[in-house]
Each structure stands twice: as structure tokens, then as C-alpha cells.
Amino acid sequence: MASESEATATIEDGVRRRDFINIAAVSFAGVGAGAVVLPLVAQMNPSADVLALSSTEIDISAIASGQAIKTSWRKQPVFVRNLTPAEIEEANRVPMGDLRDAETLADRTKPGKENWLITLGVCTHLGCVPLGAAEGENRGDFGGYFCPCHGSHYDTAARIRKGPAPTNLVVPPYDFTSDTVVTIG
Amino acid sequence: MSFPWAKNYEPQQPLMKWLDEKLPLPRLVYNAIGAGYPVPRNLNYFWNFGVLAGAALVIQIITGVILAMHYAANAGVAFNSVEHIMRDVNSGWFIRYAHMNGASMFFIVVYLHIFRGLYYGSYKAPREMVWLLGVVIFLLMMATAFMGYVLPWGQMSFWGAQVITGFFSAIPVVGEPIRVWLLGGFAPDNAALNRFFSLHYLLPFVIAGVIILHIWALHIPGSNNPTGIEVKDEQDTVPFHPYYTAKDGFGLGIFLIVFAALTFFTPNLLGHADNYIPANPLSTPAHIVPEWYFWPFYAILRAFTFNFLWIDAKLWGVIAMFAAIALLFFLPWLDSSPVKSSTYRPLYKKFFWVLVADVLLLGLCGMKPAEQPWVILSQIGSIYYFAHFLIILPIVSRIERPLPMPNSITEAVLAKHADDKSAATA
Numbered sequence: 001m002a003s004e005s006e007a008t009a010t011i012e013d014g015v016r017r018r019d020f021i022n023i024a025a026v027s028f029a030g031v032g033a034g035a036v037v038l039p040l041v042a043q044m045n046p047s048a049d050v051l052a053l054s055s056t057e058i059d060i061s062a063i064a065s066g067q068a069i070k071t072s073w074r075k076q077p078v079f080v081r082n083l084t085p086a087e088i089e090e091a092n093r094v095p096m097g098d099l100r101d102a103e104t105l106a107d108r109t110k111p112g113k114e115n116w117l118i119t120l121g122v123c124t125h126l127g128c129v130p131l132g133a134a135e136g137e138n139r140g141d142f143g144g145y146f147c148p149c150h151g152s153h154y155d156t157a158a159r160i161r162k163g164p165a166p167t168n169l170v171v172p173p174y175d176f177t178s179d180t181v182v183t184i185g
Numbered sequence: 186m187s188f189p190w191a192k193n194y195e196p197q198q199p200l201m202k203w204l205d206e207k208l209p210l211p212r213l214v215y216n217a218i219g220a221g222y223p224v225p226r227n228l229n230y231f232w233n234f235g236v237l238a239g240a241a242l243v244i245q246i247i248t249g250v251i252l253a254m255h256y257a258a259n260a261g262v263a264f265n266s267v268e269h270i271m272r273d274v275n276s277g278w279f280i281r282y283a284h285m286n287g288a289s290m291f292f293i294v295v296y297l298h299i300f301r302g303l304y305y306g307s308y309k310a311p312r313e314m315v316w317l318l319g320v321v322i323f324l325l326m327m328a329t330a331f332m333g334y335v336l337p338w339g340q341m342s343f344w345g346a347q348v349i350t351g352f353f354s355a356i357p358v359v360g361e362p363i364r365v366w367l368l369g370g371f372a373p374d375n376a377a378l379n380r381f382f383s384l385h386y387l388l389p390f391v392i393a394g395v396i397i398l399h400i401w402a403l404h405i406p407g408s409n410n411p412t413g414i415e416v417k418d419e420q421d422t423v424p425f426h427p428y429y430t431a432k433d434g435f436g437l438g439i440f441l442i443v444f445a446a447l448t449f450f451t452p453n454l455l456g457h458a459d460n461y462i463p464a465n466p467l468s469t470p471a472h473i474v475p476e477w478y479f480w481p482f483y484a485i486l487r488a489f490t491f492n493f494l495w496i497d498a499k500l501w502g503v504i505a506m507f508a509a510i511a512l513l514f515f516l517p518w519l520d521s522s523p524v525k526s527s528t529y530r531p532l533y534k535k536f537f538w539v540l541v542a543d544v545l546l547l548g549l550c551g552m553k554p555a556e557q558p559w560v561i562l563s564q565i566g567s568i569y570y571f572a573h574f575l576i577i578l579p580i581v582s583r584i585e586r587p588l589p590m591p592n593s594i595t596e597a598v599l600a601k602h603a604d605d606k607s608a609a610t611a
Binding site: 044046077148165 | 344347348350351352354355365366367369370371372374376380466467468469471472473487489497498499500502554555556
């Protein structure tokens, strides 16, 4: 009898005790389930040891003018190219309007070191390694790099000129620690 | 299950009676693929491919579980562990070649199964859900096959993983973080290989689950048939067992002969020599190409070589490729003709075969390097593919005048029988 009168009493103010408990319990379980999902999703991100590989030192003293080397940073290929004066001039001659992703050579190099073009060797289309870093490889219609996978052509400043890639080859963060040593990352 | 005249399961032995009371599993099987499932009497051999796809999945799971006993999912040793399977493990070469070619066989029968559905209108009401679940299975198969191809960690494995995960970087703003999240690094490496192995092992069981739903949804209206006319009474059907278990058994024999010929005589015919070179993150193979079953979609991906409407070429390619499959989800509502079978649809039948030719052309373009004339051909092929579903099909289904149809499956069968007889006597 007591419970019956209690029930009628609570119905009068429109909220049943049981509704409150139901909403509170399900909400709390929902928050808990959501909180558990976070680590399950976060574990997919790069782990600490992968992130620890994030800086690489390169000795560039052996790279002659017109040559390029291929090295690796965060498991991705990096091209270090010593541009010839002709290549620098060619890159500076291109009108900005012709570029899909407008950047000057100066934007893509360090002041006073315009001949050192350092980019990731990862095509911005779908991630193949473009050709052109090694001697005798196809350098494409614009004399820079050429991606054989889907036919993207990059110019002497490694800017996209033709083909499906949307942006220029990425310039990674780097600094000259001395005249002959570059630290990437 | 679906028709009132379906045979009822009546266990005879005491043990089976006891089991039927506690766990009616034999009853479920009897009603699903036994004498308790009435099936149209006129199914042709194109109706074998569903069972063959199921057989292919079983073969893949058995060989795959065995391979996992010998394979090591670590970027340092994965390639060598596959070579160890090929050279050292007893019969390892056979199990791996069976798994490799089993994937191709699975896709061959599934593509035939899909085109059977397109030709005979099996995607139409009342079987829309069967079709939708089938497209889900197809998507899961593609994901599973891609991740499996990465596991040997050869050059094609590595660069396939790089290119496919690169699709996600086409999404504006969040694309690159998503790609890094999927890979667990900035390029495919150990983290990616491990998670692909884990998912490659999981997804086939998910596929098996969706197949159960696919068959469940099929058994509500019952199977379609070459006339596309729904079953009207008992004389239109025969019990699945023994009639179609026998017919499927014959088809399975042919399937296994082809499968064995591939596995034993030309095990690497459908593979790529580059995948016997260990993965090298600093050098891309000259010609990256996916496995044959992805060629048509790869051609659509590469068909966009120009920016269009403020969206860059890369994103267009990825959108078009996913849309080419997503489109199939809308097919039951794009084709409004009430007639199912192409036998009675003279106009649709012609366009069906043009679509088949178009998909084969796209496949050829996907295999070839990204040069002319393949680029322009893949552009034409892609436009036609979308036009078929979005323009041609809705128009054809409105203007077409179907041929006169028989009143029932039995009438169609008897008419055909009479024709054959008069042709024989003439």
C-alpha cells in the first residue's frame, strides 16, 4: 500500500523516480563507453618509438652541383638536391600564375642557401617516390622530378606542374647546423 | 521456409529427436539448404556462383588459418617468413599458392554472381535487402583482399599500402591525420603491417556473418530465377536438396578443376613479379598495379587528371572510385522497371552487355600504365559507367516495352520444352 501511495505522489509532479534512475544510469554507462573508446582509437596513432625517429642529420658536403641524394626521415624518403645556377634561374623565371601551388624557390629554401633544395621524396598524389634523384632517371617534362605511378611532373624547384598531384613536394622542417650538416625534423 | 508447401523437418532417430528439442540446428540447416527450402525449378548454372563464393570463403579461411601458423607479422621478417613457408614448411608452397589463387577464384565467382544479379534483375523488389547485403560483402572482400596483399611485405605490398592509404589524404584538412592514424606512422611500417594482419584475420569472419544475413534475407522471398517471375505454386519449385545440392556439386567440381589448374600449373599468373622483391621504402617499382580484381576501380581512380569545380584531381579520383561502388547501393531504386529478367527486356539486355564491355575496358585500362591512349579510354569508360546507372537505366526502365511474359515459371518451362521437342521432330 505504501508503494502505491508513493507512486501516485510522484506522478503528480510529472517525474517518476524510476525515469530519473533510468536516464542517469544509461547516461553514465554511455559516458563510460565513450571514455573507453578513446584509448581504443588513440592506440592507432604513431607510437613513441615511431615519433622518436623524427630527426635526422645529413652530411651534404659530398653533393656536387647538379647532384641529388636520397635519404630517409621518419621512414619517408627525402631528396637533397644541389641545384645548378641554370636550374635556379629556370625556377625563378616561372610566372606564379603558371603554378598550381604557387611558391617561389626562395619560399622553399633557406636564405643564402638557394641552391639546396630539400624535399620529401613522396609524391603528393598517392605517395610514390618520384624519379629524378639518381643519375640518369627520368626527370619529367620540367626537369625536376617525375612520378611514374600516375604521371605527375615536378619542376626544378620540385613544384607540381602537370599530372594529378595537388601540391608541390613537401619541404620538411630543417636547419643548417653548419655549412655542411643539415638536421631534418 | 518461405512457402506453405515447404517440407517439414521430421527427425526419425531418437538422438535426432532429442537434439531437435534441445538445439534445432539440423532443422535450421534442413530449412536453409536442405529439402525444406523450395527453389524455382528452372535455375540455370549461373545460380551456382553463390554456393561457389561460399566454398571459396571456406577455402580462404582454412588455408589462411594454416598460413597464420607459420607467418610472422613483423616488417623485419615478414618477407622472409613467407619465403620460409614457400621453401621450408611442409606443403607450405601449396597452401600459400592455394590462398593466393583462392582470392582470385573468390573474386571471379563473386563478379559472375554480381553480373548474374544484374542480368536477371535479382536486385529488385522483393530482394533489395539481399542485394544491399551483397554489396556490403563485396566491400568487405575488397578490404580483406587489400590487407592480405600487404602481408608478404614485398614491393607491391608496400607500395599498394602506400597508395591505398594515400586515398585518405585526399580528404581536405583531416585527410593527412587520418592517413597517419591508419598507418600508425608516416609511411607503411611495422605498426601498419601488424594491424593489417589483425584485421585480415578478423574480416573473413565478419564476411561469414554478413553471408548468413544475405542468405536469411534471400530465404524470405525465395530465390529469383531466369524468367524473373515469382513462384506461384508448388509445381514451380523443387526442394533444394537433392536437386540443387546435386547441381551445385557439379559446378563445384568444375570450380575446383579451374582452381587446381591455376594453383598447380600457373600459380603466379595473376600475381606480380615485383612482389618477390622485399619492400623498399626508398624505391617505387616502375609500374605499380593492383591485383586484377581492382583494375576497373583503379582505372576510375586515375581517370581524373585535371582539377574540376574547385575540387582537385586527386580528390575527384578518390570520390569517383568510391562512388562507383556506392552507386550499387542505389541500384534497386534506379531501375524502376517491374520486369526483372533481361530475357523479357530487349533494350536493357543490350545495355547490359555494353556495361559488361565497359567494365572489361576499364579493367584493361587499370592494368596499363597511366599513358595515352589508356588515360582517355579510362575517362570514356568511367563516364559510361556512371551514365549507365544514373542516366541510361532510369530512362530505359521508363521507355522500354517488355516482351510478352508467360504466366508462371511452369508455363515458361513447358513452352521451352515444347519448342525443343518440335525442333527435334522437324
